Structure formats: C-alpha cells, structure tokens
Amino acid sequence: MKILANDGLDQSGIDALTEKGFEVITTKIPQELLVDYINENNIRTVLVRSATQIRKDLIDACPSIEIIGRGGVGMDNIDVDYARSKNIHVINTPSASSESVAELVFAHLFSGARFLPDSNRKMPVIGDSEFAKLKKCYEKGIELRGKTIGIIGMGRIGQEVARIALGLGMRVIAADSNVGRASIKVKFYNNQFINVDIETEPLEGVLKHADFITLHVPAQKDGYMIGEEAFALMKEGVAIVNCSRGGVIDEEALVAALNSGKVAFAGLDVFMNEPTPSKEILNHPKISLTPHTGASTVEAQDRIGLSLAEQICSILQVY
Ligand SMILES: NC(=O)c1ccc[n+]([C@@H]2O[C@H](COP(=O)([O-])OP(=O)(O)OC[C@H]3O[C@@H](n4cnc5c(N)ncnc54)[C@H](O)[C@@H]3O)[C@@H](O)[C@H]2O)c1
Numbered sequence: 001m002k003i004l005a006n007d008g009l010d011q012s013g014i015d016a017l018t019e020k021g022f023e024v025i026t027t028k029i030p031q032e033l034l035v036d037y038i039n040e041n042n043i044r045t046v047l048v049r050s051a052t053q054i055r056k057d058l059i060d061a062c063p064s065i066e067i068i069g070r071g072g073v074g075m076d077n078i079d080v081d082y083a084r085s086k087n088i089h090v091i092n093t094p095s096a097s098s099e100s101v102a103e104l105v106f107a108h109l110f111s112g113a114r115f116l117p118d119s120n121r122k123m124p125v126i127g128d129s130e131f132a133k134l135k136k137c138y139e140k141g142i143e144l145r146g147k148t149i150g151i152i153g154m155g156r157i158g159q160e161v162a163r164i165a166l167g168l169g170m171r172v173i174a175a176d177s178n179v180g181r182a183s184i185k186v187k188f189y190n191n192q193f194i195n196v197d198i199e200t201e202p203l204e205g206v207l208k209h210a211d212f213i214t215l216h217v218p219a220q221k222d223g224y225m226i227g228e229e230a231f232a233l234m235k236e237g238v239a240i241v242n243c244s245r246g247g248v249i250d251e252e253a254l255v256a257a258l259n260s261g262k263v264a265f266a267g268l269d270v271f272m273n274e275p276t277p278s279k280e281i282l283n284h285p286k287i288s289l290t291p292h293t294g295a296s297t298v299e300a301q302d303r304i305g306l307s308l309a310e311q312i313c314s315i316l317q318v319y
Pocket residue numbers: 072073074094097098101152153154155156157158175176177178179216217218219220225243244245269270292293294295296
C-alpha cells in the first residue's frame with residue numbers, strides 16, 4: 001500500500017491516506033531514478049503534479065503501478081491513453097483548483113490596471129528620490145467595474161472567472177467550442193445568490209469587444225490560439241491574462257502587441273518554455289508574472305489532497 005507522491009501532496013491527502021493504512025512517500029525522486037525506485041519499493045500508486053513525467057517507457061518498465069494520479073487538471077505530463085490501455089487507473093482533480101485560478105486572474109487584472117508590476121519594480125529603487133515622477137507615471141489607472149471581460153474557454157475555470165466578474169459589476173462575454181450557454185450562480189457571503197445565464201459567441205466577437213481577455217482553454221493541438229491575427233482583432237488598449245497553458249499565446253506576438261500599445265498589459269502564470277521562460281517576457285514592464293501558481297493556494301491544495309485520497313480509496317476499495 002505504498003504511494004509515491006513525487007511532486008508532493010497536501011497534508012490533508014497524506015492524513016486521509018495514512019489513516020486508511022497507506023504509506024505515503026513524499027521524497028522527490030529524480031526522473032532518471034524513478035523506474036528503479038518504483039520497482040524496488042513495489043509502488044502501486046504514483047501521484048504527480050506537473051513536474052514528473054509519466055511516459056510510456058516508465059509505464060512499461062514499472063508493472064506494479066495500478067494508479068497514476070495528477071494533483072491538478074492538465075495531464076500533458078502523463079501518457080494517459082497508453083496507461084489506460086494497460087488497465088492503469090488515471091485520475092486527476094479537475095475542479096479542486098478552479099476558484100484559486102480564477103482569483104489569480106483577477107490578481108493579475110487588478111495589478112495591471114494599476115501598473116503594479118512596474119511600480120513594484122521601481123518603488124524600491126527610486127521611490128524615495130522620484131516619488132512624484134512615479135506618481136505621474138501611474139496616474140492613468142483604470143477600474144474593472146463596468147468594463148467587458150472576454151472569457152475564452154467557458155469550462156470550470158472560465159465559469160469561476162465569470163462568477164467573480166459578475167460580482168464585480170463587469171459585463172461578461174465568452175467563447176467556447178463546446179459550451180453554448182452557462183448558467184452562473186453568483187454566490188454572496190450571506191448565502192444569497194443570483195443566477196445569470198451567459199450565451200457564448202464566436203471567438204472573433206469576443207476578441208473584438210472585450211476590454212480584458214482571459215484564456216481558459218487546454219493546450220491546443222494546432223498551435224497558438226492567440227497570435228498576430230487575434231491581436232489585430234482586439235481593441236486598442238486591451239489587457240490579456242493567460243492562466244491556462246503556455247503555448248496558447250504566441251509570446252513573440254504578445255511582446256509586439258505590448259510594445260506597440262495595442263495591448264496595455266498582460267498577466268501570465270504559464271509560459272511557453274516552462275520552467276525557463278524567455279528573459280524578454282520576464283523583464284517586460286507591462287507583464288504581471290507568476291510562476292504557474294494558479295492552483296497554489298492552501299484551500300486548493302487541501303481540496304486536491306482530499307480528492308486524490310478519496311479516489312484512491314474508492315478504486316482500491318479501502319473503506
Ligand atoms: N495556472 C494553473 O495553475 C492552472 C490550474 C488549473 C488548470 N489550468 C489550466 O486551465 C485550463 C482550463 O481548465 P478548466 O478546468 O477550466 O478546463 P475545462 O475542460 O473545464 O474547460 C476548458 C474549456 O475550453 C473549451 N475549449 C477548448 N478548446 C477551445 C477552443 N479552441 N476554443 C474555444 N473553447 C475551447 C472547452 O470546450 C472547455 O469548455 C486548462 O488548460 C488547464 O490545464 C491551469
């Protein structure tokens with residue numbers, strides 16, 4: 001009953017599994033030593049986040065594996081179909097982090113709207129000597145209320161973004177290749193709520209009419225979703241946030257659009273060359289940056305740990 005959580009596991013998951021008699025190992029085993037470690041320790045369940053790769057050759061070399069679990073959503077680091085063809089259970093936690101990712105979108109939007117990425121860099125350096133000059137630089141901040149947010153990908157996270165945006169008093173427009181209408185329940189702290197139906201529309205309309213654009217689609221098989229042509233359709237001074245997957249935006253086209261002023265600011269949590277994003281992106285004054293921390297909240301990690309533990313116990317029928 002040994003479980004290797006190679007990219008870590010929240011204490012909630014460790015506790016729930018240990019209570020049921022599992023041994024949870026959270027030592028990080030380097031990728032090249034994984035096969036030997038799994039075989040020597042007769043590991044039946046391997047849990048990963050996005051760092052550890054579970055590819056066909058590892059699956060073939062480790063016949064003890066019965067369950068592969070991904071703490072999070074995207075399973076690009078796992079050969080899912082191949083594993084399932086070998087009767088291995090592949091599980092993930094699709095909903096556990098949606099609210100946290102959606103909140104990070106607004107952290108980027110509020111930051112960019114008030115020039116925080118640049119201000120946070122310059123204040124420590126010249127905040128005491130050139131205070132008035134900096135104040136002048138950042139005098140044209142904007143509010144989000146009353147503006148139009150365009151959500152591309154109206155799945156779990158897109159709908160959480162819509163919920164927050166509606167609560168803020170924003171107009172929400174959305175595009176999705178599968179979801180035609182989403183019924184959004186906007187919940188208030190006192191248990192009151194309102195339901196708002198949002199009909200999706202073609203991508204082009206969203207690109208043309210949004211003041212803020214946020215991307216919530218999976219990695220696209222046919223390349224970038226947002227490149228030069230898509231930027232050309234957008235409003236002057238639009239802002240864009242990508243908390244989905246790195247390759248969804250063409251970073252070169254993004255930098256060009258930022259430099260020309262077409263895009264006022266961007267927020268990026270994901271990058272084309274993770275974990276070594278381009279220096280041009282990292283140093284750009286109009287980009288608010290986070291190192292793929294969309295799901296990195298105490299609450300999301302707690303839900304992820306519990307969800308993995310529940311699924312493992314259910315598959316292995318340990319009650
Ligand atoms: N930043 C992070 O830490 C973090 C955390 C969790 C998830 N994510 C990523 O966020 C993204 C969205 O996750 P989710 O849970 O909302 O997924 P989801 O599957 O619930 O929603 C994705 C939506 O995108 C739509 N879609 C796919 N391709 C499209 C296209 N070409 N045009 C229009 N719509 C399209 C789908 O129909 C679906 O409704 C994924 O890429 C996921 O990997 C990032």
